[in-house]
Amino acid sequence: MRTSITRRSFLQRAAAAAAFSIVPRAVLGGPGYTPPSERLTKAVIGVGxxxxxxxxxGGTKLLAVCDVDEGHLKAALAKGGPDVKGYRDFREVLARPDIDIIHIPTPPHWHALISIAAAEAGKDIWCEKPMARTIGESRQVKAAVLRHGRMFRxxxxxxxxxxxxxxxxxxxxIKKAVMHGLLGWPLKVTVGAHQGFNWKLELWQGQTGLKPETVPAGFDYDFWLGPAPWKPYARHRTHQSFRGYWDYDGGGLGDMGMHYLDPVQYILDKDDTSPVVIEADTPLQHPDAARPWRRIRMRYADGCEIILDGDNSLKDAPYIEGPNGKIFKNFKSDIANLEQQLRELPEPxxxxxxxxxxxxxxxxxxLNESNGHRSCTLVNLAVIAVRLGRPLRYDPVAEQFIxxxxxxxxxxxxxxxxWSLGT
Amino acid sequence: MTAPVFRRMAWQGLALGLLVGQALAGNVEVKPLLARMPARTAAEEQAVFGELIKGGPEAVQAVCAKLAPPGKGGDSSARYLLGGLAFYAARPGAEAERRLCSDAMLEALRKVPDPEIKSFLLGLLRWCGGPECLAPLGVCLREPNLVEPATQALLAIRAPGTAAVLLPALKKARGNEAVTLVKALGELRAPPAVPALVELAAGADADLRPAALRALAEIGPRERLLWTDYSAGDALRRACRTGDAREKALAANLYLRYARRLAEYGARARGAAVCREVLALGAAPGAAHLRPAALNTLAAVCGEQAIPDLVAAVNSSNRTDSVSALHTLLAMPGAQSTGALNQILASGPDHLRIALLNALAGANSPAFSGAVAANLKHSDVDVRTAAIQTLHGKQGLASLLDLLPSASADELLELKKHILALADKKDLPDIAAVLAKAPALAQVVILDILSQRRAIACVTVVLGAAASADPAVRLAAMKALGTTAAPAQLPQMMALALKSTAADEQAAALRAVVAVAKVLPEAEQRAGMVLDVYPNAPAGIKAQLLGVLPELGGQQALETVTGAVTGPEDSIRNAAVGALANWPDQAAAATMLQAAAVITNLTHQALLLRGFVRLVRESGQPDTAKLGRYQEALAAARRSDEKKIILGALVDVKTLAALQLLDKYLDDPELRDEAASVAVLVACPEGNYKGLTDPAARPVLVRMAGVIKDEPVRKKVEAHLAGIKKE
Known part of the structure; x- marks a missing residue:
């Protein structure tokens, strides 16, 4: 089954292509300019x-690093070499006209804010996953990147x-098997430890009842919090373990969700839509600290489903199954000669x-601002279902719960x- | 009164309140409910929430009274319970329960002294609060610490009249509190706030200024009784020209947002004027990044009326503007923009054509197909390559195939990628048919495509190409035979291999033979073709034939390899030893060991012993049997290097006997370290493995402890030793 491109998706694509709008000066060439291959430059914001x-x-030249932790900054400067300048405030980095690409490996509560600020400053963006901490944030990143004509990955x-x-x-x-109808339709994808996907739910748990601690010297905790609600400093809330707190990320879903769910979205050809029903089987979640969950089920309007197996209880489940066949871990399948059949079919x-x-x-x-927004939405829909603990219905066009x-x-x-999301 | 004393008194009061609250909590004891936190299932939590709500507002307040400031006591259960309750009560169709919880939380908010607890309660009201919160939260705006969480709750609730609560608070607020309120008034799009915001936008406070500008941009024009107030726009226009570059850029972007608000209001011409103003600002040094957004907004504000502006920008000498306008045009639906874009494809400069063709890739729009086809024949290779990316469907495939014979090397790679994406099984003969008219480089690409697609129906064409005069084509054809040929073609393939004089072609042909022969069910059948030609093959190819036999397998093949191990020619002996050492199944184990025991070439012996160890490890035999095989191998090994490999394999045999075998090597200066380190892994616990606890292991462990130099490892051994009983 080869999906035809609709007028709507064409226009979306065209809108995405509007991202052509500014070519960096270095890229356009002309007198006095070095070839672009030698000129793409970058800054990295968040270097812990x-x-x-x-x-x-990315094969680009590093010019600047930025962090609110002096220790991180020193280490990055030592690694970056003498041509690299260090900053505490990312806004100063964005103001540099000689930087083409901004890398954003900060904690996720900063991703959208810095992405949008970078787009507004005429920079291209390489953002860590998850794209944003909320559905609204990734929607705004998408809009800003398109409006300002930037490239985003x-x-x-x-x-x-x-x-x-x-x-x-x-x-x-797997997409090939899906697009040529070898599995039939609708499809169910199960993502869990049994198939080799580790959600890291135990690792990224927040702690409750944290005692306030003294902020270490050289660490600007208030700036680290940035747009997030103010809470007394406790080491566990910050470096290396921040993913366990809803204020900054979504536990294991935040860390691994886009890794595992974005390919599913690609395989199912769902880059311009989202599920309509989301259900979570989970213990009660703390209002501040993320805890492991057992299972999340997301269903699209056409009946395709994604099952997130959090407690490894679906040991016999295939990775993907449809009415005509299944594919298991290590690409094993009950479809005769699957690999041979696939070799004879057109590529995606x-x-x-x-x-x-x-x-x-x-x-x-x-993986850009548009399909990235949709795969990040999968993560954030799952997070919301886990936090609320009840079935949810979602309108993928209005991008609102019903x-x-x-x-x-x-x-x-x-x-x-x-702190605000852009202008 | 000092702050600590005040806090102590407040806590005493709270404790008293708690007791009273407990007593008034209807018939519900909250302590047992708290003890059930965190609930493990939805059913459990719903039961707890149901019971709590049954206890009325007093019960909810009693739980609120359990909250403590951070670090002042364990209130996790209360936070779990209240956090869950806020979401539960806000579920659809439960307005009465939501109201009960909201009222109870508001009451707790009124009573509780600690700002962090108040902040937590305000956070809960963000989820379950309703219009009833407006007045109580308005009171919170008087407390600087609570302005932020209270405003955020008010914004989440969005009750009518919220702006009217926020605006008076703004008059008294300072610093971050004022910024919070200004942001909120903007988000609420509160026109009455405009005069105050205009004033703040021109003020001295560097944090308030951008916040006020942002709010003004959000609110847009303000409709009065007889006229429209555009003062928000005036403030933004002034800000675009004031301050440092960053402030100006921020203001310009906000001005564009204001333009969208003007368009929403119906003032499209004004909106367009704003966009053009920003476009002009983008001409200043360092401000070029403003122009794409200005053009994009202009198109959003004016629709098709912006097309002349965009076309003018496309045709401008400024390439940045030109490309930017091109893509904004592309995003606009309608015949007018399509016409303009087709014109660019027909007569635009190369860089614009490439940009447009790149953007059209994947769009499959028939509106551009004619102009795209013309660009497939453009003189510039980059334009042609960009055009290739846009082709779709059967017609697209036909165009791609037409391009193959005349394509450059770069184009060929692009063509291959797109042909693979478009062609299905039925198209393969058409692709193969191009081979006859294509130059060598294109033939290589076509053969690769046929190979990747397993074009069995095209095997005759591939066999023909294997006889090509061009070596690169021959090599590609030999490789392609591996996926396109069937066992029926094996004799022809073998003949090609034997006939070939180039080593790479010969190797490729033999690899193809192996790939095809592997589909045969019987090992003897698989190897038959090779074994048939082996006795009479030239010496040069005999070695290669031996090299493929392990993959084909079978007793006869193994005997042929074994026989060649002691053959007269070096090259054949080397190949035979390599083949035997790589033999994949257990049938070769005994032969390998026998050969290793007698062979004089030490390199050959090493290869065979390593192969033997691999087979024993993979054998799945019981530990006792494995140990016996390793002992045999140790007896055959002549050099320490091979002995070390065999000792290393003992790590899989975690038995007392293996440990005792290792013990024998602890006195050997060359093998002592290897034996000791393996013995540690055999004897000591690691992960789920509990280690050897038989008292008979003690003497070996004692000796090991004396040999091991690494202190942590020695301590590990000693620790384990301490837990083993003496015999």
Missing amino acids: GMGMGHLDM LNTWFRFEGSLYGMNTPPRM APQQTDFADAVRRRIPFA GDEAANRLIDQPMRAS
């Missing part, structure tokens, strides 16, 4: 943990590169997988004074 990995990413890659965890095959192969459409090239040629990256005011209040969440 994941951030250090971003210093070497999320730092997860399983829809276009490498093996998909326990499947030992790229998702392209090629994807733009080199971000530097996307920036130079102004072609939307494979008949549940409390759920809708979790779509857009306020930011502290001095």
Whole structure:
């Protein structure tokens, strides 16, 4: 089954292509300019943990690093070398005209805010997953990136590169089986530890009853909190363990959700929609600290389902199944000669997988602001269902929950004074 | 009165309140409910919430009274209960319960002294609060610490009259509190706030200024009785020209938001004027990034009326504007924009054509198909490559195939990618048919496509290509045979392999033979083709034939390999030893060990012993049997290197006998370290493995402890030793 492109999706695509609107000066060439391949430059904002990995990413020249923790900043400067300048305030980085790409490996409560500010400053953006902490935030990132004509990529890659965890095959192969109808329709995808996907739910748990501690010297805790509600400092709320707190992330869902769910969205061809029913089986969640959950079920309007197996209780489930067949871990299948059949079928459409090239040629990256918003919505729908503990109905066009005011209040969440999502 | 004394008194009061609250909590004891927190299932939590609500507002307040400031006591159960309750009570169709909870929380908010607890309660009201909260939360706005959480709750609730509560508070607020209120008035789009915001937007407070501008942009024009107040726009216009570059850029972006508000209000011409103003501001040094948003907003504000502006920008000498306008045009539906874009494809400069073609990739729009087709023949290779990306369907595939014979190397890669995405099984003969008219480089690409697609129906064409005069084509064809040929073609393939003089072609042909032969069910059948030609094959190819036999398998193949191990020619001996050492199944184990025991070439012996150890490890035999095989291998090994490999394999045999075997090597200066480190893994606990606890292991462990130099490892051994009984 090859999906035809509708007028609507064409216009969306065209809108995404409007991201061509500003080509960096360095890219356009002309007298006095060095070739673009030598000129793409970057800054990394947030250089603790994941951030250090971003210093070497993308084949671009690092000019600046930024962090609110002096220790992180020192380490990044030492690694970055003498040409790299350090900053405490990301706004100063965005004001530098010589930087093309902004990497954002901060904790997730900063992702949307810095992404939008970067777009407004005329920068292209390489953002860590999850794209944003709420549905409203990722929606606004998408709008800002398109409005300002920027290139955007999320730092997860399983829809276009490498093996998909326990499947030992790229998702392209599974998509092929789906798009050519080998499994039938509708489809059910089960994502869990048994298939090789570790949600890290135990690892990213928040703690309750934390005692206030003294903020370490050199760490600007108030700036670290930024848009998040003020809470007394406790080490566990911050570096390395912040994912366990709803104010900053969504537990294991926040960390691994986009890694595991974005390929599912790609495989099911759901890049421009979202599920309509979301249910979670979970113990009661703390209002501040994330805890493990057991299972989340999301159903699309056409009957396709995604099951998130949090307690590894679906040991016999295939990764993907339809009326005509199943695919299990390690790409095993009950479909005779699946791999041979797939080799004889057309490939899914090629994807733009080199971000530097996307920036130079102004072609939307494979995982960009538009489909990234939808896959981040999967994560945030799951988070809301877990927090509320009741079945939810969602309108994927209006991007609102149907008949549940409390759920809708979790779509857009306020930011502290001095912080707003862009202009 | 000092603050600590006041706090102590407040806490005493709260404790008293708690007792009273407990007593008044209807018939519901909250303590047992708290003890059931956190509930494990939805049913459990609903039962708890139901009981709590049954106890009325007093019960909810009694739980609120259990809250403590951070670090002042364990209130996790209360926070679990209240957090869950707020969401539960706000479920659809439970207005009475929501109201009960909201009222109870408001009452608790009134009583509780600690700002952090108040803040927590306000956070709960964000989820379950309703219009009844307006006045009580308005009171909270008088407390600086509570302005933020109270405002956020009010914003979540959005009751009518919220702005009227926020606006008076703004007059008294300072610093962050004022920023919070200003932001909220903007989010609520509260026109009455405009005069105050205009004043703040021109004020000296660097935090308030941008917040006020943002709010003004959100609110837009303000409708009065007889006229429209555009003072928000005036303030934004002034700000675009005041302050440093960052402030100006911020104001300009906000001014564009204001333009959208003007359009919503119906003042499209004014909105367009704002966009053009910002466009002009974008001409200043360092402000170019404003122009895309200005053009984008102009299109959003004016629709098709913006097309002349966009076309003018497309044709401007400024390439940034030009490309930006192009893509804004592309995002606009309608015949006018389509016409303008087709014109660019027909006569625009190359960089614009490329930009547009890149953007059209994946769109499959028939409106551009004619112009795209023309660009497939453009003189510039980058334009042609960009055009390739836009092709779709059968017609697109036909165009791609037409391009193959004349494509450059770069284009060929692009073509291959897109042909693979468009062609299905039925199209493969059409692709193969291009081979005859294509130059060598294109033939290589076509053969690769046929190979990737397992084009069995095209095997005759592939076999023909294997006889090509061009070596690159021959090599590609040999490789492609591996996926396109069937067992019926094996004799022809073997003939090609034997005939070939180039090593890479010969290797590729043999790999193809193996790939095809593997589909045969019987091992003897699989290897038959190779074994048939082996005796009379030239010496050069014999070695290669031996190399593929392990993959084909079978007793006869194994005997052929074994026989060649002691053959007269070095190259054949080397290949035979390699093949035997790589033999995949257990049938070769005994032969391997026998050969290793007698062979004089130490390299060969090493290869065979390593192969033998691999087979024993994979054998699934009981530990006793494995140990026996390793002992045999140790007896055969002549060098320490091989002995170390065999000792290392003992790590899988976690038995006393294995430990005792390792013990024998603790006195050997060359093997002592290896034996000791493996013995640690055999004897000591690790993860779920509990280690050897047989008293007979003690003497070995004692000796190990004397040998091991690494202190942590030695301590591990000693610790384990301490837990083993003496015999």
